[in-house]
Amino acid sequence: MKVLIKGGTLVDDAGEYRQDLLIDGELISRLAPDISPSEADSVIDARGLLVMPGGIDVHTHFNIDVGIARSCDDFFTGTRAAACGGTTTIIDHMGFGPAGCNLHHQLGVYHDYAQNSAVIDYSFHGVIQHIDDAILEELASMVHDEGISSFKFYLTYQYHLQDRDTLRLLQRLKEVGALATVHPENDAVVNFNRRRFIAEGKGAPIWHALSRPAACEAEAIGRTLNLAHLAGDAPLYIVHLSNGLGLDYIRLAQAQNQPVWAETCPQYLLLDINRYLEPDGLKYILSPPLRPRTEQDKLWVGLVAGDIDTVATDHCTFPLAQRREMASDDFTRCPNGLPGVENRMALLFSEGVATGRISRSRFVALTSANPARLFGLWPQKGNLNPGSDADLVLFDPECTRVIHHADLHDSVDYSPWEGFTCHGYPVMTLSRGNIIYQHGRFTGQAGRGRFLHRKPFTCQRSVQI
Numbered sequence: 001m002k003v004l005i006k007g008g009t010l011v012d013d014a015g016e017y018r019q020d021l022l023i024d025g026e027l028i029s030r031l032a033p034d035i036s037p038s039e040a041d042s043v044i045d046a047r048g049l050l051v052m053p054g055g056i057d058v059h060t061h062f063n064i065d066v067g068i069a070r071s072c073d074d075f076f077t078g079t080r081a082a083a084c085g086g087t088t089t090i091i092d093h094m095g096f097g098p099a100g101c102n103l104h105h106q107l108g109v110y111h112d113y114a115q116n117s118a119v120i121d122y123s124f125h126g127v128i129q130h131i132d133d134a135i136l137e138e139l140a141s142m143v144h145d146e147g148i149s150s151f152k153f154y155l156t157y158q159y160h161l162q163d164r165d166t167l168r169l170l171q172r173l174k175e176v177g178a179l180a181t182v183h184p185e186n187d188a189v190v191n192f193n194r195r196r197f198i199a200e201g202k203g204a205p206i207w208h209a210l211s212r213p214a215a216c217e218a219e220a221i222g223r224t225l226n227l228a229h230l231a232g233d234a235p236l237y238i239v240h241l242s243n244g245l246g247l248d249y250i251r252l253a254q255a256q257n258q259p260v261w262a263e264t265c266p267q268y269l270l271l272d273i274n275r276y277l278e279p280d281g282l283k284y285i286l287s288p289p290l291r292p293r294t295e296q297d298k299l300w301v302g303l304v305a306g307d308i309d310t311v312a313t314d315h316c317t318f319p320l321a322q323r324r325e326m327a328s329d330d331f332t333r334c335p336n337g338l339p340g341v342e343n344r345m346a347l348l349f350s351e352g353v354a355t356g357r358i359s360r361s362r363f364v365a366l367t368s369a370n371p372a373r374l375f376g377l378w379p380q381k382g383n384l385n386p387g388s389d390a391d392l393v394l395f396d397p398e399c400t401r402v403i404h405h406a407d408l409h410d411s412v413d414y415s416p417w418e419g420f421t422c423h424g425y426p427v428m429t430l431s432r433g434n435i436i437y438q439h440g441r442f443t444g445q446a447g448r449g450r451f452l453h454r455k456p457f458t459c460q461r462s463v464q465i
């Protein structure tokens with residue numbers, strides 16, 4: 001089956017081209033200024049549209065068990081929502097398993113979650129919940145046999161690592177060709193503040209934000225950067241960066257050629273701490289929390305300058321009804337996380353490209369090409385080159401659309417983006433040559449998504465990605 005995408009403007013992370021694009025089966029087969037419709041079985045009219053590599057969201061939590069609750073989007077509804085927002089690949093962060101379990105245990109659990117459910121291609125980040133010799137040994141087979149070439153460790157929550165274990169882990173990940181990703185928040189600060197606030201009767205959502213101030217995140221970022229340096233400049237990826245001081249520390253490390261990359265999320269660029277003062281402030285409980293407006297401005301500077309490399313969502317959904325039931329007078333009882341997997345591309349396009357802050361190519365770099373390079377998916381994903389998977393998003397840069405949760409495809413009961421006006425919106429998504437979303441309708445299939453066996457980590461910071 002050959003599909004011709006005709007008349008569009010192709011955009012990749014290197015530039016823009018007025019070219020037609022021919023798909024043969026699951027792959028991009030040819031680009032040329034004028035390909036005859038007679039070469040194809042069907043033609044998609046892309047006049048006025050941008051044709052870009054499908055989005056890669058490297059930070060989701062589908063079906064995650066966080067102990068007090070399970071996130072309500074599973075690999076079907078979560079990837080369906082992703083597809084309807086122009087995302088064609090996700091890399092999900094595995095949740096913690098039973099105490100003492102090995103790395104393969106959670107991998108098996110996650111394969112079972114995703115296998116017959118995902119509508120787009122997917123992989124997982126391994127999760128580190130304790131360190132011993134057996135875990136360090138097992139990392140090699142996770143990378144080389146299982147195709148899991150990135151791992152997340154936490155500096156807060158139940159299974160956070162101590163410095164000695166972080167150091168051992170970072171050294172070993174470098175050795176086996178994997179990228180360390182870190183949730184950086186100072187556990188002692190978080191718990192000290194939470195206990196104090198609750199004892200003082202301060203259970204409203206705003207106290208969640210005040211219990212985890214920017215310095216609490218920045219301290220953990222600085223500490224991990226130094227440990228990564230001491231581990232022989234082990235590669236490090238900072239997830240969900242939310243503040244400017246942390247970004248300054250990252251810049252300093254990058255300036256010294258330390259192999260360090262950073263991710264932020266639309267909520268840290270576009271929503272601020274005042275949301276917690278709304279009557280349903282529980283909607284916005286996530287960690288790190290939303291910050292004062294001034295932090296958003298600093299993140300935008302970093303995004304434009306190239307200090308921040310990716311924009312992901314951290315999609316992790318708990319219904320508002322459940323949040324109210326569990327945590328109406330105590331923010332510490334509220335499961336953490338925000339929806340957003342369907343809105344990432346449109347929000348960043350609207351607030352980044354349509355406002356003139358970033359170019360369309362930089363948009364592709366942040367949402368697709370850089371994630372593909374960093375997480376072992378390049379060149380199969382993240383570009384428009386012949387031979388790559390025909391994972392595409394067709395984007396109408398001129399249309400205006402207001403986000404209403406009723407139009408979205410997740411399974412939660414609200415959107416933090418309700419009422420937000422997007423300038424530019426995805427109109428079609430193709431996954432390996434198949435149209436899975438078109439003009440507001442999901443047209444894909446559960447179980448069509450494939451597990452992606454990712455390559456070991458090889459990026460260098462000195463090479464601008």
Ligand code: URP
Nearest residue numbers: 183286287314316336337
């Ligand atoms: O609050 C958040 N971000 N929940 C998801 C888990 C995590 O820390 O990324």
Ligand code: ZN
Nearest residue numbers: 183239240287
């Ligand atoms: Zn995290």
Ligand code: ZN
Nearest residue numbers: 059061093314
């Ligand atoms: Zn997360």
